[in-house]
Amino acid sequence: MSKAKVGIIGCGGIANQKHFPALKNNADLNEIVAFCDIIEERAVKAAEEFGAADAKVYTDYKELLADQNVEIVHICTPNVSHSEIAVAAFAAKKHVYCEKPMSHSTKEAEKMVEAWKESGMQFTVGYQNRFRPEVQNLHVACEKGELGDIYYGKAHAVRRRGVPTWGVFMDKEAQGGGPLIDIGTHALDITLWCMGNYEIDSVTGSVFYKLGGLKQATEGNLFGPWDPETYEVEDSAMGFVKMKNGATISLEASWALNILESREASTTLCGTEAGAEIHSGMSYSKNELIYNRGRNNQLMEETLSPVGGVAYFGGGGGEEGSIDCRQWLLAVQNNTEPLVKPEEALAVTKVLDAIYQSAKENKEIKF
CATH class of the missing domain: 3.30.360.10 (Dihydrodipicolinate Reductase; domain 2)
Known part of the structure; x- marks a missing residue:
């Protein structure tokens, strides 16, 4: 079984505290092949610690989305950028895990849901609790x-x-x-x-x-x-x-x-x-x-x-974070619904x- 190819957009606090460790704990299902951050040093450091051997580093998320090797995108950026990145990711035919909340506004969140429905891809939001x-x-x-x-x-x-x-x-x-x-x-x-x-x-x-x-x-x-x-x-x-x-x-x-x-x-x-x-x-x-x-x-x-x-805050990924990550990766692999549905996160x-x-x-x- 081939591993899902994951790209991370935003390599700051929540990526390091939750996403990187959780993905690492599910290494049998995925490998992180691309890292993007506006501060290049952060992406480089993350790639060295958590990335695949040939992982790529970007400072522009659009370049990461153009990477045909990336199948799944995790959005770990400030709230106001969630919608723009998610809409672009769905247009690029990527599956999307967006960190909570879905967006900072109803209008932008609705754009995300609309783009998801048109894309045919998988979509979930980070309510690991x-x-x-x-x-x-x-x-x-x-x-x-x-x-x-x-x-x-x-x-x-x-x-x-x-x-x-x-x-x-x-x-x-x-x-x-x-x-x-x-x-x-x-x-x-x-x-x-x-x-x-x-x-x-x-x-x-x-x-x-x-x-x-x-x-x-x-x-x-x-x-x-x-x-x-x-x-x-x-x-x-x-x-x-x-x-x-x-x-x-x-x-x-x-x-x-x-x-x-x-x-x-x-x-x-x-x-x-x-x-x-x-x-x-x-x-x-x-x-x-x-x-x-x-x-x-x-x-x-x-x-x-x-x-x-x-x-x-301990940076271990958290048990619930790892379980959340695993069910998400399996949902993508098996084309089943993730536990956190986009319509629920929109509400x-x-x-x-x-x-x-x-x-x-x-x-x-x-x-």
């Missing part, structure tokens, strides 16, 4: 109807102080937003996926620029003090989503918030038969899933054995975009 054991367990429980009718959910993406101080995270022009689009996107994806409900009726949101510009607020930040002078994005955002069947979702996202509990890539679901909570983030040494219900005239909580770890982008729009226009956004 779906592959965490506790998320998988909850999703199966929801599919089986064990929670009953799920009518309320809460998507948690809150850091007490966890502002990323590298790359372009604080650059609004490059990213399109801050914690809402960065980590809120994961929490919302988990919540929608487990609820199995993508029929959105309306969105209302509030976006706050309170702590980012305060020098004193940088104290205790996990990644060291940020520069208040260059902090351009929101430091927190809250959204309220109403579904067409009447169910609702509350979304909370922050990099910096004066709150005790830091809960990230987590969800709370409330159904007619039971409820469930996933706890993950800086306040938890290990991820956990708790089911709650009434039984034998008493309230009960059921838990899994503590599992999992957090994020990719996430639409909600995030609507929260920003609602806050800006001070009104409810109807879908």
Whole structure:
């Protein structure tokens, strides 16, 4: 069986923390044959460490897309460039794995979906948190109807102080937003996926620029003090989503918030038969899933054995990242659907975009 030929566009933080290690962990299914970055040294370094013997290096993504040897493209660039690169990749008949979020705006994300449908190629978005054991367990429980009718959910993406101080995270022009689009996107994806409900009726949101510009607020930040002078994005955002069947979702996202509990890539679901909570983030040494219900005239909580770890800052690819990568490569190989479907990722982008729009226009956004 021949190995898939992968090209990486963007050789910065997320490529090194997630994509390169995950692809390396699945070396039986792929080899990285092309690397592209606007900073040539980064692409050269990545090629030397992770590339095939004859891997090529580019500084222009269009040249990489013209490389007939490349079959699959992983887009690991700032959010605002996702759409342009993905559309060009589909036109070049490449399969595309795009890092989350799909795009910084609904308009650009819709362009990506349209180009994908016209291309006949495979497409997925990097919501690897779906592959965490506790998320998988909850999703199966929801599919089986064990929670009953799920009518309320809460998507948690809150850091007490966890502002990323590298790359372009604080650059609004490059990213399109801050914690809402960065980590809120994961929490919302988990919540929608487990609820199995993508029929959105309306969105209302509030976006706050309170702590980012305060020098004193940088104290205790996990990644060291940020520069208040260059902090351009929101430091927190809250959204309220109403579904067409009447169910609702509350979304909370922050990099910096004066709150005790830091809960990230987590969800709370409330159904007619039971409820469930996933706890993950800086306040938890290990991820956990708790089911709650009434039984034998008493309230009960059921838990899994503590599992999992957090994020990719260690640079090991993460177990869920490697599993995500493997199922993606197999989906391309076997021409089957990847777990994260483009239409689902588009729905996430639409909600995030609507929260920003609602806050800006001070009104409810109807879908």
